[in-house]
Amino acid sequence: MTEDYTSIEPEDQLCHKEEVVKIGSIVIPVYFALLVVFSCIGNLLVLVILVLYEKFRLLINILILNLAVADLLFTFGLPFWASYYIWGWTFGEVGCKAVKFLFYLGFYSSVLFLTVMTVQRYMAVVHPLSDWERCRGFSVAPFIVWILSGTAALLISFHSQVLEHEGVLYCEFDSIPVKHAAVYLQNVFFLIAFCIMGFCQVRMFQRITQSRTKRRHKSIKLIFSIGLVFFIGWAPYNIVMFLRIQQDNGLSSFMDCNVSIRLDYAFYACRLLAFSPCCLNPVLYALIGEKFQKHLKTILKKMC
Numbered sequence: 001m002t003e004d005y006t007s008i009e010p011e012d013q014l015c016h017k018e019e020v021v022k023i024g025s026i027v028i029p030v031y032f033a034l035l036v037v038f039s040c041i042g043n044l045l046v047l048v049i050l051v052l053y054e055k056f057r058l059l060i061n062i063l064i065l066n067l068a069v070a071d072l073l074f075t076f077g078l079p080f081w082a083s084y085y086i087w088g089w090t091f092g093e094v095g096c097k098a099v100k101f102l103f104y105l106g107f108y109s110s111v112l113f114l115t116v117m118t119v120q121r122y123m124a125v126v127h128p129l130s131d132w133e134r135c136r137g138f139s140v141a142p143f144i145v146w147i148l149s150g151t152a153a154l155l156i157s158f159h160s161q162v163l164e165h166e167g168v169l170y171c172e173f174d175s176i177p178v179k180h181a182a183v184y185l186q187n188v189f190f191l192i193a194f195c196i197m198g199f200c201q202v203r204m205f206q207r208i209t210q211s212r213t214k215r216r217h218k219s220i221k222l223i224f225s226i227g228l229v230f231f232i233g234w235a236p237y238n239i240v241m242f243l244r245i246q247q248d249n250g251l252s253s254f255m256d257c258n259v260s261i262r263l264d265y266a267f268y269a270c271r272l273l274a275f276s277p278c279c280l281n282p283v284l285y286a287l288i289g290e291k292f293q294k295h296l297k298t299i300l301k302k303m304c
Contacts, residue, residue: 015257020264029082031272035279036082039075042282043068049295059120059138064285066142067113067226070149071278074106078275089162089169096171097157104153106278108189112145114230115193117223122200125220126207156182176248183241190238197227222288229277229284237274240267 046068054061080091080099089096120138159178163170173179204220243263247255285292 025085028085032078032082039279043072053295063117070109074278077102089171093162100160101153101157104156109149111193116141118197118200125204187238225284233274233277237270240270
């Protein structure tokens with residue numbers, strides 16, 4: 001998914017957007033600040049619980065740990081983007097590339113880890129006797145995920161640079177074609193991951209409903225909930241990003257000033273929604289994961 005290469009837009013000579021920019025410069029930094037606080041607290045608690053109380057012989061625990069790390073990496077870039085919306089980019093070219101790298105590393109790794117978690121649960125439920133279910137086929141998955149995510153994020157960050165417009169600095173891609181390619185790649189990546197997760201979830205649901213024991217898998221509910229939150233957050237954002245590309249390409253239906261302003265507001269709203277899963281995932285662990293609830297109560301008792 002994409003980052004802030006479509007951030008605060010400078011005032012257009014034909015379509016004045018001072019109000020849009022003003023609202024974005026107030027709402028988004030405040031919301032990002034809240035996300036940083038809650039994401040750090042929640043994901044660090046998840047890491048503490050996993051390290052102190054859980055066994056890492058279980059692949060699902062290893063994947064949850066890596067997903068929490070991915071969410072934290074994504075979170076670490078938010079303070080810089082919050083500052084960006086207020087003062088423009090003030091962290092230099094190296095900072096621009098580094099923050100872009102963190103954003104894409106966190107995003108791609110979180111999508112891949114969630115996909116692997118879903119496939120692993122699918123194999124456990126639908127093909128319980130296979131070697132894959134016993135984690136032999138997944139043992140190197142975390143390493144592959146980080147290598148792929150790091151490579152993709154590095155390539156994207158190389159094409160980021162600081163540009164100046166009317167005295168304001170922007171952290172952007174170095175060309176329009178690269179910017180569009182990043183959006184298309186993000187949309188394709190999201191669609192593929194969603195199709196894989198959707199197929200696995202449907203097959204798991206069918207197997208569980210057909211089971212004579214009617215046993216309910218808490219881990220499946222957890223993964224389904226995280227996947228649903230992820231889709232609700234990122235699907236609208238990807239659609240809006242695709243529409244903004246059509247605007248860049250000069251599609252007549254998007255060149256009207258009122259349409260352009262509405263699209264900007266939709267972009268801001270969808271961005272807030274898309275960035276929320278980084279702090280919502282730990283909440284889902286606490287609400288659905290019985291072990292996490294038990295360990296969290298233990299920690300809270302020790303603190304009190």
